[in-house]
Amino acid sequence: MNEIPALIRVFAYLSILTVGGGMAAFPEMKILTVDVHKWLTFPQLIHLYSVGQMAPGPNMMMIVSIGQWAGGILGAIAVLGAFFGPTAVLAFMVAKAWKKLEKWPWRTSIQQGLAPVSIGLLLAGCFSMAKGAITGTETAAIAVAVLLILLQYKVNPALLVLASAGVGILTFMP
Amino acid sequence: MADTAARPALQLGETAAKAAAVSIWEIFLEFLIIGATSFGGVVPYLRGSLVTKRQWIDDKEFVEMLSISQSLPGLNATNMAVLVGEKLRGAMGSIAGIVGICLPGGLLMFAVGIFYHHHGEHVWITAALKGVAAAAVGLILSTVVSLSKKSLSHNFDFVFMAATVIAVNRLHLGVPRTLVAVGALAILFHHPRKAQKESVKP
Numbered sequence: 001m002n003e004i005p006a007l008i009r010v011f012a013y014l015s016i017l018t019v020g021g022g023m024a025a026f027p028e029m030k031i032l033t034v035d036v037h038k039w040l041t042f043p044q045l046i047h048l049y050s051v052g053q054m055a056p057g058p059n060m061m062m063i064v065s066i067g068q069w070a071g072g073i074l075g076a077i078a079v080l081g082a083f084f085g086p087t088a089v090l091a092f093m094v095a096k097a098w099k100k101l102e103k104w105p106w107r108t109s110i111q112q113g114l115a116p117v118s119i120g121l122l123l124a125g126c127f128s129m130a131k132g133a134i135t136g137t138e139t140a141a142i143a144v145a146v147l148l149i150l151l152q153y154k155v156n157p158a159l160l161v162l163a164s165a166g167v168g169i170l171t172f173m174p
Numbered sequence: 175m176a177d178t179a180a181r182p183a184l185q186l187g188e189t190a191a192k193a194a195a196v197s198i199w200e201i202f203l204e205f206l207i208i209g210a211t212s213f214g215g216v217v218p219y220l221r222g223s224l225v226t227k228r229q230w231i232d233d234k235e236f237v238e239m240l241s242i243s244q245s246l247p248g249l250n251a252t253n254m255a256v257l258v259g260e261k262l263r264g265a266m267g268s269i270a271g272i273v274g275i276c277l278p279g280g281l282l283m284f285a286v287g288i289f290y291h292h293h294g295e296h297v298w299i300t301a302a303l304k305g306v307a308a309a310a311v312g313l314i315l316s317t318v319v320s321l322s323k324k325s326l327s328h329n330f331d332f333v334f335m336a337a338t339v340i341a342v343n344r345l346h347l348g349v350p351r352t353l354v355a356v357g358a359l360a361i362l363f364h365h366p367r368k369a370q371k372e373s374v375k376p
Contacts, residue, residue: 017349019247020321023314027342028349047294047303050310051286057209057279058216058251064280065287076284084272087248091256092268094246105366111245113361116331117353118244119321120338126314127343133307142305146312151319158214161309168305169298 003070004078006037011063011082018087020118022060026125039070046132054158138171196230196262198270204228205255205274216251216275224258231258244325251275327364334360 010032017025026049033039040048045066052062060083067079094101101107134140146160204223212219217240225236243253252272259271293299326332334356341352 016247017353018249019353020244021317022249024349044290044294046307046310047290048283048287050303050307051290052279052283053310053313054213054306055279055282055286056212057275057277058249060249061276061279061283062287064283065290068284068287069291073284076280080276080280084248084252084276087246088252088256088268088272091243091246091248091253092260092265094242095257095260095268098242106361109361109364109366111241112327112364113334113359114245114357115321115325115327116334117338117357117360119318119326120335120356121342121349121353122314122321123318123335124339124342124349126311126318127339129307129314130311133304133311135304139304139308142308143312143315146309147315147319150313150316156214157313157316161306161313164305164309165302166305168302168308172301172304174297174301 003037003039004075007067007071007075007078008082010037011067011079012086015083015086018060019114019121021122022058023125023129024118024121027128030128033066037070039066042132046129049129050133050161054161142167196267198263198266201259201262201267202270202274205259205271206277209275210278212251216254220251220254230262235261330363331360334363 014025014029014032017028030042030045034042034045048062048065052065053059055061063079063083064076067076069075071078130143134143142164146157146164149155149160150157208216208219208223221233221236224230225233231239239254239257240250242257243250246253248256252275255271255275256268259267259269261267263270290299294303322332322335326335337359338352338356341347341356342349347355
């Protein structure tokens with residue numbers, strides 16, 4: 001229960017780092033939830049994130065699981081509010097100011113400038129996750145296969161992730 | 175490159191007729207449906223529902239709102255819910271939208287978290303999750319590739335991209351400092367080139 005203030009602090013902070021997507025906050029999320037607060041282990045974080053990719057809706061709903069582990073149902077609610085509240089308020093204010101910003105020449109500069117940085121953050125998050133997820137030839141092969149299939153064909157990614165669970169069972173069962 | 179700048183100015187709030195009569199409850203319900211059915215990425219479901227089915231916003235507004243969502247912190251899905259909700263019914267519309275889109279996935283992951291906590295050590299679950307995690311890495315990489323194709327406007331952008339990765343993963347500068355440092359450089363690099371002399375203050 002006394003974890004709740006820490007949950008709110010951590011997830012409100014992570015919230016403002018999610019420029020370009022939830023994965024941008026992943027390296028920081030690993031440090032804070034795993035190393036600093038020890039709410040879960042690194043493999044558990046990777047598992048929750050990956051399973052979360054199969055859930056419908058915004059792709060970071062796995063934070064609810066972390067909140068639940070650390071602080072029960074109140075923890076889950078606190079994490080949701082902390083993670084989505086600050087950015088929602090910001091988006092709301094920007095929506096209000098949008099007409100004024102439209103004539104501002106730097107708006108395009110900001111959009112064009114943030115694009116490569118946000119993609120870089122996504123890639124950085126991907127690498128720090130790969131450190132835990134890609135453990136050998138088999139896992140690397142699964143990742144490459146998913147990448148190539150998604151680039152080549154129009155498949156629902158959630159189905160591919162689900163199929164990889166099957167491949168995992170067939171490959172890694174002792 | 176000038177593609178975003180050249181786009182004609184757009185007034186949010188012009189698909190008036192259909193949008194005028196939308197109730198808070200309808201907004202909540204529509205986003206709840208999107209939140210419950212959008213397997214494998216929210217954006218196409220948002221478009222199908224808000225533009226095609228409900229016609230609450232038109233395609234141009236959708237693209238514009240999506241580009242705002244992408245430049246702001248926050249997930250695309252929730253930022254879109256806030257922006258569309260705001261357009262339809264102000265603050266209450268935003269709240270209805272974001273709660274609706276988060277609720278189904280949130281409840282699901284609440285249950286999954288409890289289940290995983292109790293049964294995560296079973297051999298077959300561990301084996302399945304190894305596959306799932308590897309697939310997630312491939313999925314993120316494919317997002318990196320398709321975003322690079324879509325939203326990079328200059329070859330030099332790859333340098334900013336690489337600098338970001340190195341700053342976070344090698345130099346361990348942390349996301350905030352990287353975002354500010356590399357972000358500022360990249361924004362300056364893309365500074366407005368047209369001779370616009372009017373006030374450039376925010």
